[in-house]
Amino acid sequence: MPPSSPTKIALIGSPNSGKSLLFNRLTGLNQKVANFPGITVDIGAGRSLVDSSTEYLDFPGVYSLKAISGEEKLAVDSFDKALDTGHLDAVICVVDATRLEKGLIFALQVLEACRRHNMPLLIAANMSDVLELHKIPLDTHGLAAALKVPVLSISGKTGIGLEQIPSAIASATAPTEAYAPTGDIITSDDALVHRQAQQLAKQYGPKGDLLINAQTRLDRFFLHSWVGGISFFVIMYLLFQSIFTWAAPIMDGVESLLQVIADLVLARVPAGMASDFIADAMFGGIGAFLVFVPQIFVLTLVVGMLEDSGYLARAAVICHKPLRVFGLTGKSFIPMLSSVACAIPGVYAARTVDSPCKRWLTYLAIPLMPCSARLPVYTLLIAAFIPAQKALGGLIGWQGLAMFGIYVFGIICALLVTAMVSRSSAELRSDLPFVLEMPPYRLPSWRPLLRNAWNRSKHFVTKAGKVIFIVTVVVWLLGYFPNQGASLGDSWLGTLGKWIEPVFAPFGLDWKYGVAILTSFLAREVFVGTLGTLFGIEDADENFVSLSQQIQDSGLPLSSGAALLVFFAIALQCVSTLAVMAKETGSWRLPTQLFVSYSIFAYLAALLTYQLVELLV
Amino acid sequence: MTLWDLTQGTSATISAFAGSIEAGYRTRLSELGFYPGETIACVMAPSLGAPKLYRVNNTVYSLDDSIASMIEID
Numbered sequence: 220m221p222p223s224s225p226t227k228i229a230l231i232g233s234p235n236s237g238k239s240l241l242f243n244r245l246t247g248l249n250q251k252v253a254n255f256p257g258i259t260v261d262i263g264a265g266r267s268l269v270d271s272s273t274e275y276l277d278f279p280g281v282y283s284l285k286a287i288s289g290e291e292k293l294a295v296d297s298f299d300k301a302l303d304t305g306h307l308d309a310v311i312c313v314v315d316a317t318r319l320e321k322g323l324i325f326a327l328q329v330l331e332a333c334r335r336h337n338m339p340l341l342i343a344a345n346m347s348d349v350l351e352l353h354k355i356p357l358d359t360h361g362l363a364a365a366l367k368v369p370v371l372s373i374s375g376k377t378g379i380g381l382e383q384i385p386s387a388i389a390s391a392t393a394p395t396e397a398y399a400p401t402g403d404i405i406t407s408d409d410a411l412v413h414r415q416a417q418q419l420a421k422q423y424g425p426k427g428d429l430l431i432n433a434q435t436r437l438d439r440f441f442l443h444s445w446v447g448g449i450s451f452f453v454i455m456y457l458l459f460q461s462i463f464t465w466a467a468p469i470m471d472g473v474e475s476l477l478q479v480i481a482d483l484v485l486a487r488v489p490a491g492m493a494s495d496f497i498a499d500a501m502f503g504g505i506g507a508f509l510v511f512v513p514q515i516f517v518l519t520l521v522v523g524m525l526e527d528s529g530y531l532a533r534a535a536v537i538c539h540k541p542l543r544v545f546g547l548t549g550k551s552f553i554p555m556l557s558s559v560a561c562a563i564p565g566v567y568a569a570r571t572v573d574s575p576c577k578r579w580l581t582y583l584a585i586p587l588m589p590c591s592a593r594l595p596v597y598t599l600l601i602a603a604f605i606p607a608q609k610a611l612g613g614l615i616g617w618q619g620l621a622m623f624g625i626y627v628f629g630i631i632c633a634l635l636v637t638a639m640v641s642r643s644s645a646e647l648r649s650d651l652p653f654v655l656e657m658p659p660y661r662l663p664s665w666r667p668l669l670r671n672a673w674n675r676s677k678h679f680v681t682k683a684g685k686v687i688f689i690v691t692v693v694v695w696l697l698g699y700f701p702n703q704g705a706s707l708g709d710s711w712l713g714t715l716g717k718w719i720e721p722v723f724a725p726f727g728l729d730w731k732y733g734v735a736i737l738t739s740f741l742a743r744e745v746f747v748g749t750l751g752t753l754f755g756i757e758d759a760d761e762n763f764v765s766l767s768q769q770i771q772d773s774g775l776p777l778s779s780g781a782a783l784l785v786f787f788a789i790a791l792q793c794v795s796t797l798a799v800m801a802k803e804t805g806s807w808r809l810p811t812q813l814f815v816s817y818s819i820f821a822y823l824a825a826l827l828t829y830q831l832v833e834l835l836v
Numbered sequence: 837m838t839l840w841d842l843t844q845g846t847s848a849t850i851s852a853f854a855g856s857i858e859a860g861y862r863t864r865l866s867e868l869g870f871y872p873g874e875t876i877a878c879v880m881a882p883s884l885g886a887p888k889l890y891r892v893n894n895t896v897y898s899l900d901d902s903i904a905s906m907i908e909i910d
């Protein structure tokens with residue numbers, strides 16, 4: 220078969236049926252795997268690992284082919300269109316075998332759609348590893364005979380049954396008759412489909428409540444009024460702590476490694492412009508930013524782990540009532556928590572907020588959540604201004620406390636904004652009902668999680684790294700010429716910087732910070748790179764002093780440092796977030812509004828902070 | 837009585853939907869298994885008015901008061 224026309228096989232299933240994991244397993248592609256209902260939305264495509272003439276298409280997870288919300292309608296339409304245009308050769312309907320009845324309600328709808336389009340169908344009873352573990356039988360033959368389509372028992376996790384998929388697909392034919400067990404007239408009545416699914420599940424499906432009972436015991440723990448509350452805070456604390464304690468040794472490692480490389484390289488390059496460039500722009504600018512990659516890796520990993528374990532759905536239940544006070548819903552919790560790693564997955568995750576008003580409000584909160592791109596800036600400024608001393612007899616470090624404080628500040632800002640905006644109109648105050656599936660608790664599958672964290676970090680290095688590289692090179696060129704780094708103040712950049720100095724002068728910041736802030740509107744972490752490059756040029760003797768030390772030595776007052784922290788906590792300095800938000804909302808209106816208003820908000824808040832600290836200190 | 841009135845560990849059969857429920861939600865709830873004649877168990881009723889957990893078939897959903905009180909039970 221020519222490579223241009225592969226056999227196209229659609230994967231369709233309800234959220235949490237394990238479709239993404241199966242897709243990854245079949246194609247080796249790195250799609251995000253998430254244990255939260257509805258997270259897959261774009262159609263992924265990938266060639267089969269065993270047979271490159273087969274292409275699998277991963278359709279968005281939907282609960283039903285009768286859509287009720289806008290997003291869902293898009294997803295259902297995409298499937299309908301694929302069936303209509305004859306682009307598909309077969310359909311695999313993935314159902315969670317441990318919850319067969321629910322899966323069958325959907326499978327019966329798919330069966331009907333395939334019958335109408337004369338499309339071969341295979342039903343994949345997924346998660347059969349769980350059934351095997353608990354020795355619960357599933358009668359796939361009986362089910363296949365009753366439905367008159369092949370049914371395979373598989374597991375996307377352990378790989379059971381996957382090798383049978385190609386042959387099962389090859390022999391699958393389009394369902395010819397609608398399923399009607401009692402021989403009564405075919406109706407599309409919901410209740411009838413229900414009865415049928417129920418009968419089928421009872422007859423052929425797994426018996427017993429074993430799985431649910433274990434789940435209920437855990438729910439009674441995690442949602443208990445005070446045990447649940449305490450565990451919520453402990454889990455959030457551990458999440459926060461892990462970013463620092465687990466990532467710190469790796470960060471130190473990266474830093475030492477960079478230093479060793481810098482020494483090696485610089486020893487081989489004769490002094491002059493080339494060596495200046497390597498020292499200032501390469502190691503000063505880009506190196507300063509690479510150090511933070513481990514943190515992003517760990518954060519993505521831990522958030523992914525929580526998501527995969529099923530706990531996040533419970534956290535959404537716990538947070539529903541409190542978040543309602545701020546105009547949000549429990550479903551806003553997952554996008555907001557993801558935004559602690561990065562606002563971009565947060566914006567995508569906001570799709571799971573089904574009420575359009577609440578989703579809009581969630582978008583307002585997302586850019587204010589303390590994302591990991593702010594971390595380099597926070598870490599740098601805190602290291603420069605807060606003494607590395609312990610308080611309360613060594614229990615808490617001041618630096619850790621300051622970091623915690625600025626994180627909480629971001630979250631409070633987010634909640635205050637949504638609380639205020641949601642009260643501004645009756646439409647935004649209105650509530651849609653909260654209905655959320657509670658996925659079973661699962662041990663996270665490590666491989667996809669690690670791969671996802673790895674990809675995110677790689678993406679960060681390549682995407683953000685490219686921007687940072689270009690910016691640092693431009694900054695370096697402008698700062699180094701026309702006088703070969705002899706005097707930064709008289710360079711082109713210096714001239715430009717003095718021009719914008721008045722804007723940031725009210726916080727006591729000189730033009731170097733002004734330039735760094737300006738470049739950081741591309742992406743926050745560029746701030747560190749730019750500042751590193753600027754201090755590198757200025758610093759005539761090329762011994763490596765950490766950037767935070769250089770900031771300290773430059774005599775920047777505490778009030779200016781605090782103003783900078785507050786400015787970075789609020790300002791929406793991320794081109795990627797704006798672009799993704801524009802894509803998700805279908806227009807540049809909201810991103811533009813947010814960009815302008817958060818910039819003004821950030822500026823005023825920084826001004827206020829500066830004045831306050833000046834007064835107090 | 838509505839579904840919201842169910843206490844933890846008890847179950848009941850759905851009798852009807854409240855007249856004011858939106859059609860879309862009625863369809864979705866039916867597809868999830870909440871439809872008249874079905875027996876629903878309340879597996880967990882957290883305190884402080886948090887959404888309650890209901891079990892239908894072999895799946896658990898959490899519903900808040902605004903929707904659970906629109907589902908009438910016998």
Ligand SMILES: Nc1nc2c(ncn2[C@@H]2O[C@H](COP(=O)(O)OP(=O)(O)O)[C@@H](O)[C@H]2O)c(=O)[nH]1
Nearest residue numbers: 234235236237238239240253254346374375376
């Ligand atoms: N035990 C087991 N867990 C699975 C299997 N397939 C997926 N999972 C888990 O089920 C959850 C949801 O999987 P995902 O692929 O994101 O489902 P989707 O929402 O249908 O795309 C994840 O936590 C997976 O690790 C399986 O075959 N066996």
